[in-house]
Amino acid sequence: MTMKITTLYVYPIKALRGIQLQSARIGPQGIAYDRTFMLFQVSEPNEELKKMQVDSHPQCALFEQQLSDGVISVQYHGPEIEHRDEQPLSVPLTPNTATLSTIKVNLHGSAPSSAYSMGSPYDDWFSARFGFPVKLVYIGDGKRTVLGDTLPPKRQQPAAHAKGGWLSSLTSYVNGKGEEEKPWITFTDVAPLLVTSESSLHDVSDRLPPDEPMPMYKFRPNIVVDGEGEEAWAEDLWAELTINKKHKLLLTGNCVRCVSLNVDYETGKPAVGELGSVLKKLMKDRRVDAGSKWSPVFGRYAFPVVLQASQGENFELRIGDEVEVTKRNTERTVWDWPGL
Known part of the structure; x- marks a missing residue:
């Protein structure tokens, strides 16, 4: 079933409050100006x-x-x-x-x-x-540099599309010298984009009092999808998303979480009450990544498929754009970033 993009966020200065966008330009390093x-x-x-x-x-x-x-x-x-x-x-x-x-x-x-x-x-x-x-x-x-053996997207052979040949799995891109350039990132943690779903957020909010739902902005995503037709936590196995039937995101790793989830954005301090224990609540059943067994998972890191970065071959996303899961993993990915 087709999902839709519900929210887009950019964080020009890392760690400060995010900015909601109606549309965003996507290049090899994710949303333009993100965490520069x-x-x-x-x-x-x-x-x-x-x-x-x-x-x-x-x-x-x-x-x-x-x-x-x-x-x-x-x-x-x-x-x-x-x-x-x-x-x-x-x-x-x-x-x-x-x-x-x-x-x-x-x-x-x-x-x-x-x-x-x-x-x-x-x-x-x-x-x-x-x-x-x-x-x-x-x-x-x-x-x-993007580190580890699992987070960097893998360079695969060109695949033929039913309506013609195209490089469906090309994750590095061609630079101005005509050479293939390996993926790199700005001040984003480990990948250009972070994708989350409303379905999973609802599951988190169900663990809290009805008058204190968990806001999505505390998870600091770039792209939020509604999860229509997908159960909570279905994204754990998402490997590829296709947007508007043409733009692809390769989802290569889980986002493992820390105490930032417990912060009150109004006081700049750890939240009191139930909102101050969100991380602990997720620890009960969301420690699902064997590579980071003490940290709960919420969301997936993603790399956009951009073929010719030097020629402006980026693309635009908008609120309401259609999103399909076009590839799923049969097993969970394992966190792998040396020293983190």
Whole structure:
């Protein structure tokens, strides 16, 4: 049965609140501009950079971001009186890297990637609100390696379609030099896209009081489908989705979950009551990935099939687009990202 896309999210600055979209351009690195910026805590005295994500820095949930005219507008919703009713911070969506200093960033064990430090006034603005030194980093032309044996999509031989030949399983793409380029990612965790279903969200909400349903935004997906005709957790075995009968996503791994699910986005702290125990509730029956046996699973990581990235062969997704499961695995995939 055909499902539909119900929500699209992009996160230009990783770990801050997501932005809902009506449509999104999809390329080899997922939704355009997704997680091209990231915040790092600067630890003294060696100025070591520590990644900032919602699980380790729940205050990130207090920052709202919006896109307009090539600018990311960041608004802080913290409780501090001195920061109320302030003007939002404006961050250029595509900064001029010629004016920025380069740094090395190591995220989730990928080989240290080149990135750019945005400097003042951006670092100062975030540091004042977090209460400790913070650095805003831009990925620019940096490329993070996709690790492991199971998460990177496999290069397969061309397959013939019933209506003509096409490369249905080509997951790497051709660069400007006519050479095949291996998949790489920005500051996304381990893959370009994260897909979740409303059916599974309903199962999570059924574990909570009726007046406290679980919001999807806490799972931080990129693409949400309604799950029509699919039971809760059916996505555990999804291997390929086809959108509008032509655009394909290869689903290669499970998303294993952490304490970020328990964060209250209104306070920037662990939630109280039942909403503060969502992770524990999922631990009871959702530890279904043998490669990460202590973490519950919700959602699947995906790689878009994009053939000619250098020639703009990306595609657009919209709310309401039709989604079909065109391949299913017979066994669950096993989490494999060295050191994570």
